[in-house]
Amino acid sequence: MSGEDGQPWTDVSRFPNFLDHLEAQGGATVHGIVDRIEADIDMDGIAYHDRGIRAPGYDATFIPEPEGSQVVPAFSVEVQTIGPRSVWAVFDATLSWDFYLLQADDIAAIAWVSDEEFNAEEAGMFMSKHDALAAGRFSFGTFIYGGEEWDEQRELIEDTDTPAFLQRDDGSVLVPTDQADFYNVVNSTPQEFRQNGGGAPSHLGLLELEVTID
Numbered sequence: 001m002s003g004e005d006g007q008p009w010t011d012v013s014r015f016p017n018f019l020d021h022l023e024a025q026g027g028a029t030v031h032g033i034v035d036r037i038e039a040d041i042d043m044d045g046i047a048y049h050d051r052g053i054r055a056p057g058y059d060a061t062f063i064p065e066p067e068g069s070q071v072v073p074a075f076s077v078e079v080q081t082i083g084p085r086s087v088w089a090v091f092d093a094t095l096s097w098d099f100y101l102l103q104a105d106d107i108a109a110i111a112w113v114s115d116e117e118f119n120a121e122e123a124g125m126f127m128s129k130h131d132a133l134a135a136g137r138f139s140f141g142t143f144i145y146g147g148e149e150w151d152e153q154r155e156l157i158e159d160t161d162t163p164a165f166l167q168r169d170d171g172s173v174l175v176p177t178d179q180a181d182f183y184n185v186v187n188s189t190p191q192e193f194r195q196n197g198g199g200a201p202s203h204l205g206l207l208e209l210e211v212t213i214d
Contacts, residue, residue, distance in 0.1 A: 007136040011103040014130070018099035018112075019064075019075060027063045030110060030142050039101065041108045042146030047153055048079045048087055049109075049141045051200075053186070053211060054173075055079055055087040055164040056153040060142045065090060074207060077142075082154060084214035085163050089140075089197070092205040100133055102141075107149070111141035120203040139204060163213040179213050 015021075015033075022028055034041050048055040057079035065074040072094050079087040091097075096115035102108060111133060118129050126132040145153050156165065162176040166185060176182040183189055188198040190212055197206035 009102040015099040023064045044146045044150035047143045056157045057081045086212045088210045090208040095205040108144040109141045111138040116203040163211045
């Protein structure tokens, strides 16, 4: 899948009826989800992952978008960012989404993958979404960090004027110098991100993406 992390995951568990619960509750934070499932996960912050874009934040909130606010039913993810940054994404809720908790020895993540994305990008290599996720193949997620790992994420973004950093396919990190450099690297503009997720194909279900810094 586009911008997959590549991290292998030893424990992949699906959240049943995630969007239905989200609609009923009116929203959910990553921190609240971790607390509710009583997982043994140390969380001091997160990094929103979008096809290789990484935006660290203190938390992230999943929100059902108000009816009529988009041309289709939608949900959004908003990052509680570090400093004067704005990072949020809006997704088409009519796709067949599944949400998962991923865990390995010292890291965890929440990832969401649609049937449409899996069929378009991964079905030829994996038998199921579960198998693809276990191999680290997903486009969207929130990585969960605690302790020194979180300190590294926070310090990496605090010392720059970039709205986010970028994870290369080989796992190395590219830290743009500022917003103009970030959009030069991703070959897009803030306006294009907001209008169509930076040219995201329809099977990804990404309607809008905001990644900016004041």
